[in-house]
Amino acid sequence: MKSQSSTLLAEVRSFRQNHPDVRYVDLIALDIPGHFYGKRYPVEMLEKVAAGSPLKLPQNAVLLGAQGGLFKIGDYCFNDGDPDANRRLVPGTLKPVNWESQPLGQMLITSDGTEAPIEFEPREVLAKVLERLQHQGIHPVVAFELEFYLFDKQLENGLPQFARDPLSGDADDQPNLHIERLSRFSDVLEDIAQTAKDQGIDITVITAEIGPGQFEINFGHCDDGLRAADWAALFCRSTRGVALKQGYRASFMAKPYLQFPGSGMHVHVSLYDAAGNNLLAAHQQQPLRHAVAGCLELLPHCMPIFSPNHNAFRRLGGTVNAATRASWGFEDRDACVRIPESDPRNLRIEHRLASADANPYLVLAAILVGLEHGLEAKREPIAPLNEDRNSGTDFPVEMLDAVRAMQQQPVLRDKLGAEFVDVYCENKRQDHLAFQQEIHAREYRWFL
Template identity: 95%
Template sequence: MKSHAATLLAEVRTFRQNHPDVRYVDLIALDLPGHFYGKRYPIEMLEKVAAGSPLKLPQNAVLLGAQGGLFKIGDYCFNDGDPDANRRLVPGTLKPVNWESQPLGQMLITSDGTEAPIEFEPREVLAKVLERLHHKGIHPVVAFELEFYLFDKKLDNGLPQFARDPLSDDADDQPNLHIERLSRFSEVLDDMAQTARDQGIDITVITAELGPGQFEINFGHQGDGLCAADWAALFCRSTRGVALKHGYRASFMAKPYLQFPGSGMHVHVSLYDGAGNNLLAAHQQQPLRHAVAGCLELLPHCMPIFSPNHNAFRRLGGTVNAATRACWGFEDRDACVRVPESDPRNLRIEHRLASADANPYLVLAAILVGLEHGLDAKQEPIPPLNEDRASGTDFPVEMLDAVRAMQHQAVLRDKLGAEFVDVYCENKRQDHLAFQQEIHAREYRWFL
């Protein structure tokens, strides 16, 4: 069997043979708010890294705020000397980038699996959750679904404009689910799907959603949870790049229009044992009920993960299929946790609360911890919406309340890591306070 370094080296050399015009490769990872950071490496230097040369980036790059600034979080950033931390290349993720003007490659990097992983790095947080589940004999199978909006490339005084219908050059300003919208925007959508496939992402269903210029793209079910989250992260990057190439803006912003539906990140999760049996379907689906109960119990404490910014909280309630309370139901899209109709082999939950701009590694980690907690506690859930339309428990709908609910929750501190919880909550709190430090025109109109 090839060594890890030999496998990586072979991947880089094969890439160079297949793409001789590529001179640089972007080495990228996701920070806490869900943005990519990294460095652009000459391809020959990448080969040295693959062969075993150190790959180091500042540890505190993970802590960047939504606008790229650094916040004082404990001793990080300002009292720690801004140290480097080792990263490693993620095998199988070296792919060509076709939306840039010049030939380019990209490859994921991570600290998980290194000698000293960064405790608050999103991919490392998910890796630890998955490792613990595997030791318990639990093997998740995961599929993401992502909604997004297309806008005109040009903003109007900073505000988004409806995407132009390429056939009529009129604004696509009518919300609908018509299949013809897929045809009218087929050139950009087809390029998005093919580009995602070129990144190794298993793209399946494409849907024209209810909002104007809104679409959803689904991914195949994946037995490697880290890979499933990688797909979601990489898809966001490639989709924005392809949209710009075609004269549009693509955005995963949670609620770009108050009058139209927001964009969500729906996550399907099933759990199997080592023999491939669906754990949720055993004993007349009793484990399913336990898992749902755990998800609902922890959901109010995970809101800074599911709604990671001020705008994301706007998405909750007021429009179709967006829950206002922690609730569940069978075949019910108003529920945070939906149980789609399926045979016992494919029985799963669909977690529908997260916004499309949430960090996919952290969203999946939080969902899995909820399922794990439920299986351990073996409690019954509240009634499903199918039995009681008023069923549900409240969750925070403002960031500072959400941070307070998350920071001292014992199960999250234990299973996501106390260091991560403290760092993440402070990052969200500081980001929210920074967002408030600007007086908008409406404030003058109301109070001047």
């Protein structure tokens, strides 16, 4: 603890020395729906926290719904007195923020690693999964890919408008994969990429996707699963901020246009032993097949994580590369679990089902639990799509069905934690019911 305090203190002092104009730092963490919550601390108070002073925030902040409200979940929120819970600073995450009008810093906080971690905090859920795998001698290497759309900064009657081509001034309303789009939007994309790098995120490839104003940015492969998920979470925050600064609106919404492709969160995962051997490649890749089988078995029960809201279910079975059934295949982007072509050292799965607005900590935790379950059960997977284009198993495509499928799944309750599963499912159920409590204009047009 003393060593960690001295490291944090050195980090804060170095930050203050390098950024003397920064007076405040946002201490932030991701809640269940994938939004950041936290507090804005004077930088001198942050130094005291780094030196060991308590850092407490309401425990129930993790339980906020998509619109920020609290739901009654068991004894939480309304019967527990809204207690505080300890958080800690995440070393290495104190960085400057360049998209605000005033100089500012930000730093991740978490309950994992404290004396009483919050069982349903997303980062703690992932931390427990990674710790268990490490005790088994399994070391994941992870890389996220995130798709997003750029829109015009101003909404029209609450609806998103196509981003305007900076050169022509016209709406970028043509779906394409042309490299010229990267050139036309180079200013905002370069700012997004550089800001991410300034946050410590390993940005690699930038791609113009098929949807108008749609892009994908890939991150480097990381041997620390928590850091990989941190990168994905922080990237979403910085990208939205930079886009607004540049006159756009960036969104990771799963399906903003019905007629164009949705935005996904693709996760590459390989597994290594302590000596650096790829566990999936051993014994003629038999562990790979077992891992795939485990992922596919649990996938229908993880849909509230992979598709965390009403809109995310609209993405499934969409126009391009969005699966309608739990499936796998070699070099097949129609599959939920794709096996990219690689040498044995880099053999991995690419999990393609999650929407871009899913919680990256929980998505990675669910994928790892699927892999772990498959390696333990040692079952053969169904036929890959390369052999049978009709191969696959059904998964729920509505939230309430998905919640029921998740809540009673024994493997998930064991490996993700029963308390987390119950809290998460009730949060999603109530969020979905709250979303339904509004009559839209179309309903009057059809039924009045």
